[in-house]
Amino acid sequence: MRILYGTDGSRTARGALEQFLASFGLGPGSIVDVMAVEPEDVGSGVGADAIAAVNTEAAVERLAQAGIETISAVAVGDPATELIARAGETGPDIMLLGADRGGAIGPHPLAASIGHVAATVALDGHASAFVSASDAPVRRVLIAADGSPEAERALQLFLELPFRTRPDVIVLTVADSAEADGAYGAGVGVATAVRESTAVARAIAAEAAETVRQKAASVEVRTPAGVPAEQIPIAARSLGADLVVLGTRGLAIRQRRRVGSVAAALLDRLPTSLLVARAAPEERTAEA
Numbered sequence: 001m002r003i004l005y006g007t008d009g010s011r012t013a014r015g016a017l018e019q020f021l022a023s024f025g026l027g028p029g030s031i032v033d034v035m036a037v038e039p040e041d042v043g044s045g046v047g048a049d050a051i052a053a054v055n056t057e058a059a060v061e062r063l064a065q066a067g068i069e070t071i072s073a074v075a076v077g078d079p080a081t082e083l084i085a086r087a088g089e090t091g092p093d094i095m096l097l098g099a100d101r102g103g104a105i106g107p108h109p110l111a112a113s114i115g116h117v118a119a120t121v122a123l124d125g126h127a128s129a130f131v132s133a134s135d136a137p138v139r140r141v142l143i144a145a146d147g148s149p150e151a152e153r154a155l156q157l158f159l160e161l162p163f164r165t166r167p168d169v170i171v172l173t174v175a176d177s178a179e180a181d182g183a184y185g186a187g188v189g190v191a192t193a194v195r196e197s198t199a200v201a202r203a204i205a206a207e208a209a210e211t212v213r214q215k216a217a218s219v220e221v222r223t224p225a226g227v228p229a230e231q232i233p234i235a236a237r238s239l240g241a242d243l244v245v246l247g248t249r250g251l252a253i254r255q256r257r258r259v260g261s262v263a264a265a266l267l268d269r270l271p272t273s274l275l276v277a278r279a280a281p282e283e284r285t286a287e288a
Contacts (some may be wrong), residue, residue, distance in 0.1 A: 001027070001030045001068075001093050001094070001160075001162065002030070002031050002032075002033065002090070002091070002093050003020070003030070003031070003032045003033065003092055003093065003094050003096055004032075004033045004035060004037075004083070004086060004087055004090065004092035004094070004095045004096065004127065005017060005032050005033065005034050005035070005059065005096045005097070006019075006035055006037070006079065006083045006095065006096070006117065006121070007034065007035070007036050007056070007058075007097075007120055008036065008037070008055060008079065008117075009036070009051075009055035009058065010040070010098065011098075011171075012098030012099060012132075013055075013097065014098075014135075015132060015134060015135035016096055016097055016098035016130075016131075016135075017059060017062060017063075017096070017134035018135040019064075019132045019134055019135050019137065019138065019273065020096055020130065020132065021063075021066050021098065022135070022136070022137040022164070022176075023098040023137045023138040023161045023163065023164060024137075024161060024163060024164060025162050025163075025164045025288055026068055027162060029071045030068065030069070031068075031070065031071060032063050032069070032070045032071075033070070033071050033072070033073070033090055033092060034056050034063070034070055034071070034072040034073075034087070035056070035061045035072070035073045035074070035075065035083060035086050036051075036053070036055040036056040036059070036061055036072075036073075036074050036075075037074070037075045037076070037077060037078075037079040037080070037082040037083065038052045038055075038074075038075075038076055038079075039076070039077070039078070039079075040076055040077065044236060045074055045192055048076045049074055049076055052074035052075065052076065052192065053074050056072045056073070056074055058070050059072075066172075069111050073086065076147060079116045080115045080120035080121055081120075083095065083097070083117070083121055083125070083127060084120070084121060084124060084125045085101070087125055087126040087127045088126045089127075090119060091127070092127045092129065093127065093160075094121040094127060094128050094129070094130050094157075094275075095121055095125055095127050095128070095129045095130070095133070096129075096130045096132065097117060097118055097121060097129070097130075097284050098118070098131070098132050099118045099131045099132060099133045099227045099267075099273075099274075100132075116212070118131050118267070119259050119267055122216075122263070122267060122276050124237075125137065125269070125278070126278075127278055128132070128157055128277045128278045129274075129275070129276045129277060129278070130273065130274075130275050131267065131273060131274045131275075132273045133270070133271065133272055133274075134242065134272075134273060135271045136242065137164070137242075137252050138163070138242045138243045138273065139167050139168065139242055140167060140168045140169075140170070140239070140240055140242050140243075140246075141158070141163070141167045141168070141169050141216075141241065141242065141243045141245060142169075142170045142172055142203060142232070142235060142236050142239065142241035142243070142245070143155065143158060143169060143170070143172065143208065143212065143243045143244075143245045143246070144147060144172055144173075144174075144228070144232055144244065144245065144246035144247075144262075145172065145173045145205055145208035146173060146228070146247075147173075147204040148201075148206065148247060149233075149247075150247025150277070151208075151246065151247045152247075153247055153277045153278075154245050154246050154247040154275075154276075154277035155208055155211050155212060157245070157277040158212060158215065158275075159211075159212065159214075159215050159277070160246050163215070163278050165216055165217070165244075166215060166216055166217040166220075167216060167217060167243075168216065168217050168218045168220075169209075169212055169215075169216040169217075169218070169219045169220075170219075170220050170221075170222060170235065170239050170241065170275075171205045171208045171209045171212065171220070171221050171222070172205070172221075172222045172224075172231070172232060172235050173199040173201040173202070173204045173205035173208070173221075173222075173223050173234070174201065174223070174224055174225070174227070174228040174231045175194065175198040175200070175201040175223055175225040175226075175227060176197060176225075176226070176227065176228060177223070178275070191196055194225060197225075198223060198225060198269075199243065201223040202221075203225050205221045205222070205223050206221060209221050217278055222235055222239075228262045229262045229265035229266060231270070232244060232246075232262070232266055232270075233266065233269040233270050233271075236270055236271070237271060237273050241272050242273060243272060243273045243275060244266065244270055244273070244274050244275070245272070245274075245275045245277065246263060246274075246275075246276065246277070247263075247264070247276075247277050247278075252261045263276050
């Protein structure tokens with residue numbers, strides 16, 4: 001497995017690395033590509049490249065303590081732009097970074113909630129993104145399943161993650177009441193449409209639960225009715241999830257919804273870490 005870890009030396013960036021190390025055990029051949037990026041004007045009187053080098057060295061040293069092979073790079077410029085470019089060049093399996101929920105500023109609409117870098121990399125990057133909100137181990141995972149190919153990729157990525165211990169898993173499929181009437185066509189009553197949507201949700205969730213059972217300590221299924229961008233955060237909070245896993249795009253028919261827009265909404269609302277699974281480059285080219 002190849003990880004691209006973006007760091008600026010901040011507490012949230014360090015916490016992301018600690019959560020990853022506490023949660024996953026990288027096997028032989030795995031490598032972490034450490035990249036530190038500093039804006040050109042850091043206002044400290046010290047060169048931006050020198051600051052980036054110090055931040056990179058600190059992360060490489062921490063990873064060496066954990067026995068993990070690394071490579072590293074430094075850059076000066078916009079961190080999100082540079083990290084996305086690096087991912088395009090190196091093809092990591094996952095990009096790892098921290099969520100700055102302290103009111104970071106930047107041009108991305110979600111900058112005030114999780115930070116410009118996290119929002120841009122998670123939604124516009126070339127690889128799946130692990131946006132960490134804690135330094136604690138991941139022990140409870142909520143997987144958002146909707147039956148779409150994108151959700152299937154999220155399930156597959158979950159199965160590939162080298163968890164140190166099997167997590168408890170909640171499979172959540174939302175019976176989208178806002179789309180139910182339109183999805184089932186004219187002449188179908190709202191109550192009937194919601195019942196049918198709920199039945200479909202239960203079938204999707206049951207299949208996904210069976211898929212992940214081999215990797216989980218326990219599995220439970222939830223199929224609330226409502227809007228996914230609202231129900232997923234509610235479930236994550238009430239069920240004590242440490243990590244939410246979902247795909248980047250969906251299909252707006254029946255249970256297949258615009259997961260890309262859901263991901264954007266969740267980045268704004270979730271108190272937990274978030275793993276956004278993205279298609280491989282060749283798959284995205286074929287879909288375009």
